[in-house]
Amino acid sequence: MALAQDRMTKRRAGDRFNDPVAAATTIYTGALVVLDASGNAAPGSTATGLKARGLCTERADNSSGAAGDIGVETETGVFCFANSAGADEIDRSDIKGTAYIVDDETVAATDGSSSRSAAGVIEDVDDAGVWVRIGA
Structure with missing residues (x-):
């Protein structure tokens, strides 16, 4: 529905994200981070269907966790x-x-x-x- 009054719209700069990390995955600081078909973050690898998300700003160790147990900070x-x-x-x-x-x-x-x-x-x-x- 179109606005009928002023609205305070939330804003992001669009250069930092926090995404759920794929199961049994570690992403190291400085790694190229991708999103897999489920939208979970993983380290870049040779595969199709991945979406480059950004650079990992802090290590995310989900090596013994399920998908989404932790998040990873990325920067574009x-x-x-x-x-x-x-x-x-x-x-x-x-x-x-x-x-x-x-x-x-x-x-x-x-x-x-x-x-x-x-x-x-x-x-x-x-x-x-x-x-x-x-x-x-």
Whole structure:
């Protein structure tokens, strides 16, 4: 129903989230975090159907818990990840293209013959690694 009076609308900056952690899972600080098909957080891995959520800001150890027993704090933005190698190595010609998830700290230039999910947009490549925008 449309507003008929003023409303105090809640606001989030949209750069920090807290998601339930998948069962029997540990997510380390600095890891690329994804949401699985159930909406639970997990470390990035080579798989399809994952949604990049952000970077883990504090370790979440749910190794002996059920899904959702704890949450993980994530942050969106531009982060530096390790570069894949060989044909999957990202170079400067890939800037503004899509980076694909290899694991929770590595990204690649290709989807690995449709076996990898997207991490985000490649913003830069330098000696430190690949700078990827997640969640924008």
